[in-house]
Amino acid sequence: MNQPKKDYYSIMEIERDASQDDITTAYRRLAKIWHPDRIKDPEKKKIAEEKFKEITEANSVLSDPEKRKKYDQFGLCDGETPDFGAQGFPDLSEIFGQMGGMGGMGGMPGMGGFPFMGGMPGMGNVNRSNKNVSQEVKIKLKLSDIFNGCEKQIEINYENACEECDGTGSKTKKKKTCTDCNGRGIRMVVRQIGPGMISQQTAPCSSCGQKGWISDSSCTGCKGKCTISSKLNKKITIKKNFDYQTKMCLRESGNFDPDSGKKADIYITFKIGDLDDYEYKIVNDYDIVYEHSINIWDALSGHTIYYKNHPNGKKYALKTNQVIKDDDVKVVKNLGLPNDDDGKLTFGKFIIKYNYIYPKESLNSEQLKTFLKQKVNIDGISTSEYVVETLYDPAHFENESRSRNGHGHGHGGHGGGGGGMGGFPDMDGQPAECRMS
Numbered sequence: 001m002n003q004p005k006k007d008y009y010s011i012m013e014i015e016r017d018a019s020q021d022d023i024t025t026a027y028r029r030l031a032k033i034w035h036p037d038r039i040k041d042p043e044k045k046k047i048a049e050e051k052f053k054e055i056t057e058a059n060s061v062l063s064d065p066e067k068r069k070k071y072d073q074f075g076l077c078d079g080e081t082p083d084f085g086a087q088g089f090p091d092l093s094e095i096f097g098q099m100g101g102m103g104g105m106g107g108m109p110g111m112g113g114f115p116f117m118g119g120m121p122g123m124g125n126v127n128r129s130n131k132n133v134s135q136e137v138k139i140k141l142k143l144s145d146i147f148n149g150c151e152k153q154i155e156i157n158y159e160n161a162c163e164e165c166d167g168t169g170s171k172t173k174k175k176k177t178c179t180d181c182n183g184r185g186i187r188m189v190v191r192q193i194g195p196g197m198i199s200q201q202t203a204p205c206s207s208c209g210q211k212g213w214i215s216d217s218s219c220t221g222c223k224g225k226c227t228i229s230s231k232l233n234k235k236i237t238i239k240k241n242f243d244y245q246t247k248m249c250l251r252e253s254g255n256f257d258p259d260s261g262k263k264a265d266i267y268i269t270f271k272i273g274d275l276d277d278y279e280y281k282i283v284n285d286y287d288i289v290y291e292h293s294i295n296i297w298d299a300l301s302g303h304t305i306y307y308k309n310h311p312n313g314k315k316y317a318l319k320t321n322q323v324i325k326d327d328d329v330k331v332v333k334n335l336g337l338p339n340d341d342d343g344k345l346t347f348g349k350f351i352i353k354y355n356y357i358y359p360k361e362s363l364n365s366e367q368l369k370t371f372l373k374q375k376v377n378i379d380g381i382s383t384s385e386y387v388v389e390t391l392y393d394p395a396h397f398e399n400e401s402r403s404r405n406g407h408g409h410g411h412g413g414h415g416g417g418g419g420g421m422g423g424f425p426d427m428d429g430q431p432a433e434c435r436m437s
């Protein structure tokens, strides 16, 4: 039996002196990230199931003081890989219920994070002896990349198996079984505890560091380290209307683990990189919020925003014939960021927050008349280039957002495309129009 031992602490991403509270917090955090019910893509789901079982197993040992003590002393794996069988994985609410309290379930803080931070300098990851560490690589995407697609060439530093010794550290390319423990990683220690009385105890093998094998460090290529610093070049294709919250996995492409002889996974995640170039914020993961300054005349007389900066490259005439109040919020459906919910593509909302333009100082009545009548000149805009969209009150989408929040996660939203909007309501008279630069 020369099974590599699982490092429950590194699985839970906690230090060895973690308190019971730390363990609870870590388990909740990881359970939220890896719960298989949250993931529908079969490939990703398989990975999540493995991880979920692993953290559940680690938690079952570390959260039990007796088992933890034994594990700490002897490095024994008492935890059995849980078999969730027919009844499926426990609900997250059960996990949180079991552990008392539902703290932090609402907004899912920290969901953007990723569990295995190894190999990322300065990330404050848990220091682990095991070199088989998954990596996360973050790629910055421009908003235009997200809508139009692109290709990214990335270079990942990792520890590959030394070719000269096949990752064994030995010239012979063979792992030498530890003779002190016969490859078991643990030893029987016999102690005399009294006249004619001995006790037998198991203890971790210090000769091999519980690995069951030793490197004789005779390889000149890696000097016994078993691995060589390497670079992996990879082209990542970002398709059109890409969901930037996608997590990609390069399975068994990363750091080589001499104990198991396997390579770790590399995870690729994305973040939006050019928001400063735009005049808006992203909320609810997929909604775009744009603050628009509006002349009071325009606000009171029906209004169209000619918006030409949308990162999807299209120009939009965003219309309403309602009176707009200072601080008002209007919403266009489906002009936010793409949300690929397991192959079902939807888009977030485009939310406009209006701010009135006020005079800098008080005006006399003549000046006031002029000020109020100021409106944006749309001469020179070829309005036919603009796709017309209707602005709605946020209440129009309230039922949707409620069901979205009910899932406790940014995913959700309904319907695709701009279809079924029924055009924009007929306008009486000439609405005031305004242009955005």
Ligand SMILES: [Zn+2]
Binding pocket: 178, 179, 180, 181, 182, 183, 184, 185, 186, 205, 206, 207, 208, 209, 210, 211, 212, 213
């Ligand atoms: Zn040994």
Ligand SMILES: [Zn+2]
Binding pocket: 162, 163, 164, 165, 166, 167, 168, 169, 170, 219, 220, 221, 222, 223, 224, 225, 226, 227
């Ligand atoms: Zn070597």
